[in-house]
Amino acid sequence: xAGVTQSPTHLIKTRGQQVTLRxxxxxxxxxxxxxxxxLGQGPQFIFQYYEEEERQRGNFPDRFSGHQFPNYSxxxxxxxxxxxxxALYLCASSLPSGYGYTxxxxxxxxxx
Amino acid sequence: xxxxxxxxxxxSVQEGDNSxxxxxxSNSASDYFIWYKQESxxxxxxxxxxxxxxxxxxxxxxxxxxxxxxxxxxLQIAATQPGDSxxxxxxxxxxxxxGNLIFGKGTKLSVxx
Numbered sequence: 001x002a003g004v005t006q007s008p009t010h011l012i013k014t015r016g017q018q019v020t021l022r023x024x025x026x027x028x029x030x031x032x033x034x035x036x037x038x039l040g041q042g043p044q045f046i047f048q049y050y051e052e053e054e055r056q057r058g059n060f061p062d063r064f065s066g067h068q069f070p071n072y073s074x075x076x077x078x079x080x081x082x083x084x085x086x087a088l089y090l091c092a093s094s095l096p097s098g099y100g101y102t103x104x105x106x107x108x109x110x111x112x
Numbered sequence: 113x114x115x116x117x118x119x120x121x122x123x124s125v126q127e128g129d130n131s132x133x134x135x136x137x138s139n140s141a142s143d144y145f146i147w148y149k150q151e152s153x154x155x156x157x158x159x160x161x162x163x164x165x166x167x168x169x170x171x172x173x174x175x176x177x178x179x180x181x182x183x184x185x186x187l188q189i190a191a192t193q194p195g196d197s198x199x200x201x202x203x204x205x206x207x208x209x210x211g212n213l214i215f216g217k218g219t220k221l222s223v224x225x
Binding site (some may be wrong): 004033035040041042043044045048056058062092095099101102104105106 | 145146148154155156157158175183201203212213214215216218221
């Protein structure tokens, strides 16, 4: 049984560009959450998707947006990239009950 | 604002010793807590969780203790092994079980052979 899968694993973008990160949840999970982890810090909650809608959002600007598809997979989009957006972006999926948070290995985004 | 913090940023132990990693949380409404292990280049790996209606929960070589009175959480690792070397995060969940997780900065555990 595959866990949470994220793509790509690494990405380099130029300041001002846009980026899309992808996540496939663990089988049986319908809720997907995205986190940003800066170097040496704990993950910070970006937003959570359930039933194809954004259910909760952390303290991130509107440049960060997302989408969830009918098969529960999700995308994270970041527009107008800043150098400070360089981080490890983690996707986590969870059970319908909300428990069982499982993280993927993340996408390492570097903005130059 | 509400946050989860750790008392010790680094912890170095001898192989075979027991390790204790501590965590303080500030939101009394938090009802679910999780410990994660994160190795370099990988995502956080679930270790053990505990709900607020419990004081203690045991897993394989790990025990989590929850003291709601002082808002303190600890992770005990028995017979620490080199493979336990990683950064450990505690995370709290409030807003219900389907809410987001609030992470602390992490404690780096180094196990000396």
